[in-house]
Amino acid sequence: MKTGFIYTKYKTDCYHCHVDADQVIKVVPQQAQVICSNCGATRVFIPRIHEVGTTGSFTPISCYDVWNLEPTAECRNCHTTGIHDLFVGCNHFTVRCRNCGFTQFYKFNLQYIGKCDIEEENCDPVIR
Ligand SMILES: [Zn+2]
Ligand SMILES: [Zn+2]
Numbered sequence: 001m002k003t004g005f006i007y008t009k010y011k012t013d014c015y016h017c018h019v020d021a022d023q024v025i026k027v028v029p030q031q032a033q034v035i036c037s038n039c040g041a042t043r044v045f046i047p048r049i050h051e052v053g054t055t056g057s058f059t060p061i062s063c064y065d066v067w068n069l070e071p072t073a074e075c076r077n078c079h080t081t082g083i084h085d086l087f088v089g090c091n092h093f094t095v096r097c098r099n100c101g102f103t104q105f106y107k108f109n110l111q112y113i114g115k116c117d118i119e120e121e122n123c124d125p126v127i128r
Contacts, residue, residue: 004029004076006084006095009037010067016041016113025069025088029076032093032106041113045093045106052077052102077102 006027014021014036021038032045067088074081078100087094093106 003074003079006071006073006086008069008071008086010069010088012065012067014038014041023067025071025086027073027086027095027104029104031109032095034088034093039113041111043111044109046109048105048107050102050104052100075099075102076104 004027006025008025009022010025011020011022013019014023016036017039019036019038021036024033024035024037026033026035030047034043034045035041067086069086069088070083071086072082073084073095075084075097077097080097080099083098085094085096085098091108093108094103095106096103
């Protein structure tokens with residue numbers, strides 16, 4: 001696993017197919033994706049800002065429950081491998097290093113349905 005990369009899963013009702021399925025969460029420095037393992041519905045988030053040390057700045061504006069996950073990853077800022085607080089909401093996606101407080105904010109960008117690899121550019125996104 002490369003620095004700043006996070007790969008985790010969260011099992012919940014998919015907003016698209018409504019099946020209780022693993023939602024695969026992939027984070028790289030350039031974007032974050034949430035992909036339904038059942039139907040392939042994908043939400044893409046792009047970086048907004050990042051900052052170090054602020055807490056309580058998460059705004060849980062959401063049309064459904066905010067997911068709160070605790071994946072282990074290597075921090076891009078302090079290069080410590082440890083727990084990160086990961087919040088996935090409807091319009092926002094936040095990852096925060098518990099060791100140094102480095103926080104990356106992503107905002108909702110687009111969604112599409114279908115399998116697509118995060119490294120590939122040839123997806124056919126449906127802009128919401
Ligand atoms: Zn689904
Ligand atoms: Zn850190």
